Amino acid sequence: MNVFQHVEDLGDLKAALQEAFEIKKDRYRYQELGRNKTALLIFFNNSLRTRLSTQKAAMNLGMNVIVLDVNQGAWKLETERGVVMDGDKSEHLLEAIPVMACYCDLIGVRSFARFENRADDYEEKILNQFIRYSGKPVFFMESATVHPLQSFADLITIEEYKRTQRPKVVLTWAPHPKALPQAVPNSFAEWMNAADVDFVITHPEGYELDPMFAGNARVEYDQLKAFEGADFIYAKNWSCPGVTRPEDYGKVLCKDMSWTVDARHMAVTNNAFFMHCLPVRRNMIVTDDVIEAPTSLVIPEAANREISATVVLKRMLETL
Numbered sequence: 001m002n003v004f005q006h007v008e009d010l011g012d013l014k015a016a017l018q019e020a021f022e023i024k025k026d027r028y029r030y031q032e033l034g035r036n037k038t039a040l041l042i043f044f045n046n047s048l049r050t051r052l053s054t055q056k057a058a059m060n061l062g063m064n065v066i067v068l069d070v071n072q073g074a075w076k077l078e079t080e081r082g083v084v085m086d087g088d089k090s091e092h093l094l095e096a097i098p099v100m101a102c103y104c105d106l107i108g109v110r111s112f113a114r115f116e117n118r119a120d121d122y123e124e125k126i127l128n129q130f131i132r133y134s135g136k137p138v139f140f141m142e143s144a145t146v147h148p149l150q151s152f153a154d155l156i157t158i159e160e161y162k163r164t165q166r167p168k169v170v171l172t173w174a175p176h177p178k179a180l181p182q183a184v185p186n187s188f189a190e191w192m193n194a195a196d197v198d199f200v201i202t203h204p205e206g207y208e209l210d211p212m213f214a215g216n217a218r219v220e221y222d223q224l225k226a227f228e229g230a231d232f233i234y235a236k237n238w239s240c241p242g243v244t245r246p247e248d249y250g251k252v253l254c255k256d257m258s259w260t261v262d263a264r265h266m267a268v269t270n271n272a273f274f275m276h277c278l279p280v281r282r283n284m285i286v287t288d289d290v291i292e293a294p295t296s297l298v299i300p301e302a303a304n305r306e307i308s309a310t311v312v313l314k315r316m317l318e319t320l
């Protein structure tokens with residue numbers, strides 16, 4: 001595997017899940033695979049879970065790890081060609097990428113949507129430069145449009161906790177004070193569409209996900225109706241994807257607190273498990289009682305980030 005961006009990069013999903021559960025039973029089994037190999041993790045944005053779980057995954061595989069926080073200690077990077085670099089940016093990404101690639105075998109990159117230009121974000125302008133100019137396998141640690149390591153961990157968690165063969169999984173928008181990217185809901189939709197689940201998306205009008213991710217998923221604008229009989233509730237805020245009105249891309253269109261997931265919502269579900277990728281703003285996205293309930297899976301989900309990353313890095317090492 002040379003690039004990990006989309007669900008199909010893993011090939012057969014059942015086989016990938018099987019591998020994840022085998023690794024979960026013995027996460028140090030492939031220690032020799034990464035000996036004398038180095039993973040470089042590059043962060044243009046903050047992280048807690050991705051930073052720690054991916055480092056741990058690399059260590060599980062016997063790898064060395066270098067972490068670079070681009071905004072703390074590195075030269076400020078220009079990312080556009082043709083710019084006269086007479087401002088505060090000292091280095092161009094087009095030199096920085098091949099230089100960074102000299103020091104590693106695999107590269108993970110986190111670079112969020114900038115909300116300056118929808119086309120630039122949705123064309124994955126930054127990550128694609130890493131793929132093109134590094135000459136190394138590249139895995140996405142949350143890009144402008146996707147967060148596949150999170151979605152793989154979410155799927156592992158759903159497989160572990162499901163009580164029926166084909167559970168009902170609901171992705172619900174929830175309010176947030178700031179404009180957040182669409183990477184998590186995009187990927188979650190893509191992965192749920194590929195999994196054997198009954199998948200429903202609910203959000204206020206104007207928050208329609210890009211069809212390349214939403215696919216044929218059912219969209220229900222009545223949140224309570226969507227929750228009826230659900231086995232898993234996956235809450236997340238996202239800003240306007242700009243599908244119907246491109247001029248609204250990246251905007252906060254709704255702050256309706258009736259969308260906060262609370263006991264009233266959970267009461268109409270099939271005693272559903274609650275999921276969120278974290279970090280989460282309590283009593284905006286979800287109430288204290290729901291996130292603290294025994295049915296909350298936010299910690300097992302975070303724990304499975306180590307497993308999803310171990311599978312992905314292992315597969316990349318196998319193709320070096």
Ligand code: CP
Nearest residue numbers: 047048049050277278
């Ligand atoms: N869920 C997730 O990616 O968390 P971090 O932003 O802390 O890495």
